[in-house]
Amino acid sequence: MDVASYIEHTNLSPTLTIRDVDQLVEEAKQFHFLGVCVPPFWVKRAKRELGSEKNLLVTVAGFPLGYSMTETKLDEIKRAIDNGADEVDVVLNISSFKTGIPWTKIEIAKCSKLAHDHQVALKVILETAYLSDDEIASASKLCADAGADFVKTSTGFAPHGAQVEHIKIMKASVPSSVGIKASGGIKTFEQAVAMIEAGATRIGTSSGIKIIENLKPNLYL
Numbered sequence: 001m002d003v004a005s006y007i008e009h010t011n012l013s014p015t016l017t018i019r020d021v022d023q024l025v026e027e028a029k030q031f032h033f034l035g036v037c038v039p040p041f042w043v044k045r046a047k048r049e050l051g052s053e054k055n056l057l058v059t060v061a062g063f064p065l066g067y068s069m070t071e072t073k074l075d076e077i078k079r080a081i082d083n084g085a086d087e088v089d090v091v092l093n094i095s096s097f098k099t100g101i102p103w104t105k106i107e108i109a110k111c112s113k114l115a116h117d118h119q120v121a122l123k124v125i126l127e128t129a130y131l132s133d134d135e136i137a138s139a140s141k142l143c144a145d146a147g148a149d150f151v152k153t154s155t156g157f158a159p160h161g162a163q164v165e166h167i168k169i170m171k172a173s174v175p176s177s178v179g180i181k182a183s184g185g186i187k188t189f190e191q192a193v194a195m196i197e198a199g200a201t202r203i204g205t206s207s208g209i210k211i212i213e214n215l216k217p218n219l220y221l
Contacts, residue, residue: 171199
């Protein structure tokens with residue numbers, strides 16, 4: 001299994017520096033990761049450093065709490081696109097979702113339309129740590145119905161990140177055309193493979209190199 005081809009090499013630390021961004025990009029090139037994920041402030045820099053490389057450039061919006069105004073999220077997405085992002089991971093408005101108001105779906109639809117109008121993929125971060133199993137299923141379906149290209153487990157800032165059982169719920173709740181990104185706390189090759197086998201089509205991790213460098217030969221088949 002070519003795990004590197006699933007990995008979005010990520011650094012969303014509040015203390016990362018320009019050197020960290022450049023290092024992230026160089027590592028993504030070296031290890032042939034699918035992409036890099038950086039904060040919005042560094043998208044333009046990462047785009048420049050990627051140059052003609054084919055690694056995807058991913059950033060976030062409404063991060064990490066998700067309850068900013070829809071207009072703010074749309075502005076973040078548009079600016080990310082203008083700066084060169086290929087994909088945007090927007091945080092679900094969990095507050096709105098748990099309240100049960102229709103605006104949750106409307107917001108995702110607006111974000112999806114904006115992204116798709118510019119040929120950019122939209123992922124929606126559910127933050128599964130704050131949701132019950134039934135809510136994970138419902139939120140996944142809502143996002144798929146609203147046009148999201150992916151549903152994603154976590155920001156990495158909640159009490160826990162990706163769980164295999166949550167990936168299975170998400171996979172069962174969306175059509176095959178909608179991808180699933182596992183993120184948050186994935187630090188080993190075994191964890192990454194477990195997520196992929198459960199249905200993840202992307203892995204967001206800051207431990208990509210450790211995962212790849214610790215491949216066990218009997219698992220890399």
